[in-house]
Amino acid sequence: MSTAYYAAFHLLIADFVANWAITDQRARLGRMFEHRRMSGASFNVRDKRNLTPAESELQKLIIKFTKLQNDRYEADYDVGRKWSRSDVENTLALATEVFHTWRGIRKEKVAQHHLMSMFGARQS
Amino acid sequence: MGQFREISNMTASGKSSGAQTWLTSVRQPCCLERCAIIMVERRMILPAATRQQAKIETEVRAVETALRRDVVRIRYEIGEDWSGQWAIFFRVVLSDDAAKHRLRETARKVESRLAERLDFQELGVFAYHNFRSESEQSALREEAWG
Numbered sequence: 051m052s053t054a055y056y057a058a059f060h061l062l063i064a065d066f067v068a069n070w071a072i073t074d075q076r077a078r079l080g081r082m083f084e085h086r087r088m089s090g091a092s093f094n095v096r097d098k099r100n101l102t103p104a105e106s107e108l109q110k111l112i113i114k115f116t117k118l119q120n121d122r123y124e125a126d127y128d129v130g131r132k133w134s135r136s137d138v139e140n141t142l143a144l145a146t147e148v149f150h151t152w153r154g155i156r157k158e159k160v161a162q163h164h165l166m167s168m169f170g171a172r173q174s
Numbered sequence: 175m176g177q178f179r180e181i182s183n184m185t186a187s188g189k190s191s192g193a194q195t196w197l198t199s200v201r202q203p204c205c206l207e208r209c210a211i212i213m214v215e216r217r218m219i220l221p222a223a224t225r226q227q228a229k230i231e232t233e234v235r236a237v238e239t240a241l242r243r244d245v246v247r248i249r250y251e252i253g254e255d256w257s258g259q260w261a262i263f264f265r266v267v268l269s270d271d272a273a274k275h276r277l278r279e280t281a282r283k284v285e286s287r288l289a290e291r292l293d294f295q296e297l298g299v300f301a302y303h304n305f306r307s308e309s310e311q312s313a314l315r316e317e318a319w320g
Contacts, residue, residue, distance in 0.1 A: 086257050120302055123256035132314050134306035136273045143278045 051138065054145035055122035058115055059088070061149060065156055066165040083169060089116045091167035095160070104158040111151045112164070114144045221260040221298030223252050230262075233291040240287060244272035244280045246308050249319060252299060262299045264288065265306075265319050273307030281305055 063083050067076040093112055095105045121141050124131045155161045167173065223230065230250070238248045246267040255261040264284075272280045285303050294301045311319050 089257060090259075116300060117302055119257075120255050120261075127256075132316060134310035134314065136268065136277055136305045136307050136310060139277055140281050140305050143281075 051121050051125035051133070051141055054142050055118040058118055058145050058148045059083075059085075061152060062088070062115075062165060062168065065152075066169060069162075085119060087170050088168040089119050091164065092173070093164060093167075094173055102160070104155050104160050107151050107155045108158075108161055108164060111148055111155070114148050114151075117141075118144055118148070221252070223260070223262060223297035223299045226297060230292060230297075234264075234288070237284065237287045237291060241280070241283060244269050244276070245284060248284070251318070255300060255302065260299045262294065262297070262301050264301065264303045266303060267311050267319055268305055268307050270307045270309050273305070273310070277305070 060080075063080045066083075067080045070076050070079055089112075093109060095101055101109065118141065125133065152161075163173075234248050234250060238245055246269055248267075249265040250262055252260065252262050266281075266284050268277070268280055281303065284305075285301075288301065288303075292301075306314070306319065
């Protein structure tokens with residue numbers, strides 16, 4: 051569970067730091083990301099009732115990422131939590147879907163803006 | 175030192191942006207020695223979901239019925255997630271056939287049907303869905319899933 055979450059976590063961070071021109075500093079920049087801030091980043095859209103395809107995909111990705119994050123936390127810290135094979139398989143499938151979705155929208159402005167929000171930058 | 179006692183019961187203290195604010199506890203240290211009295215106050219904002227349990231129950235049962243072929247039952251509870259945000263945790267028991275042959279497809283259906291009927295944003299909760307098959311539940315025997 052933890053690996054599934056961290057795969058998604060590093061996928062997003064890697065794309066964010068790739069925008070930083072000084073290669074040597076990318077790892078340090080990546081370590082500035084915080085789990086809580088990433089899931090709590092506000093998702094701003096122009097019209098909530100009429101999402102663009104990219105916004106809609108990004109929204110789905112955020113939901114899946116948040117679920118992965120909670121699963122990872124429970125798997126790592128809640129010793130009383132019992133996991134079934136179905137639950138684990140579903141979580142692994144979510145991580146795979148995060149990768150597919152991200153590949154489709156990573157160049158979109160809204161996706162890049164959301165990475166900034168996950169990093170902690172305020173909306174302008 | 176360090177021993178606390180409860181000095182007030184739950185008291186409603188008003189509404190704020192659709193959520194009820196409760197003053198859950200006011201505690202003070204009980205000590206015989208001279209010490210500063212420290213008042214600790216914790217405010218809990220309850221999400222709208224806690225006031226709409228009847229609606230949630232109705233809609234969840236409707237989804238359960240609509241997906242009867244693959245869904246055995248849906249249980250849920252409202253609580254805080256790992257980050258302290260309010261959430262609704264759905265526990266979905268699937269038929270063995272659905273879990274084995276079309277897990278993700280069925281999971282997606284459950285997630286989208288619930289989201290169509292319940293506006294989680296309006297309810298002030300994030301929806302988490304967990305799944306297990308009937309035979310997995312028989313082996314694990316967890317009351318919360320029963």
